[in-house]
Amino acid sequence: EADIYQTPRYLVIGTGKKITLECSQTMGHDKMYWYQQDPGMELHLIHYSYGVNSTEKGDLSSESTVSRIRTEHFPLTLESARPSHTSQYLCASSGDSLYGYTFGSGTRLTVV
């Protein structure tokens, strides 16, 4: 049973639309992350948060924004989607253990 949930799993939207990708975890983890991954390509960190009201940009520049109002919730928003935003977006969280992150199943976004 998944402990980190992403919705929607698949999304096709038109250019210029505002979208929010949802990510929730039930493990009480303080740290949460958003990664972007194109098919067959490496993971790119775009945002991360180490706790409520704390967010930082990752290694890959992104036009998206994030918020962390509750520990369990870390949504990602695109104000105006463009075809270049077409990708898979993966959310992850981690706790005190140094051994890795727990990933959600991802949202596959297609902007037409």
Place this chain on the structure above:
Amino acid sequence: QKEVEQDPGPLSVPEGAIVSLNCTYSNSAFQYFMWYRQYSRKGPELLMYTYSSGNKEDGRFTAQVDKSSKYISLFIRDSQPSDSATYLCAMITSGSRLTFGEGTQLTVNP
């Protein structure tokens, strides 16, 4: 230069073969090492983790770390079609974020 370099794929092997997946790294501060497995259209899942140099075995999987050479490997014995996935190495220092390799796509043919 990337901190973590992973052998490029894709890799295609027959069922039953021994598979070797490899990563090198440049940051000697990395202390903890992990392998993730990612099936198509899914998020990565933690497969194995280790801290020290040496081997760690879990069923058909063996993770090997050589800190002196800054080299880690994942061996899969008696590979199965269900092992077909992308494998990502990852490593971390205390207090930092995970650094991932680029991933190696493995296909095990029946």
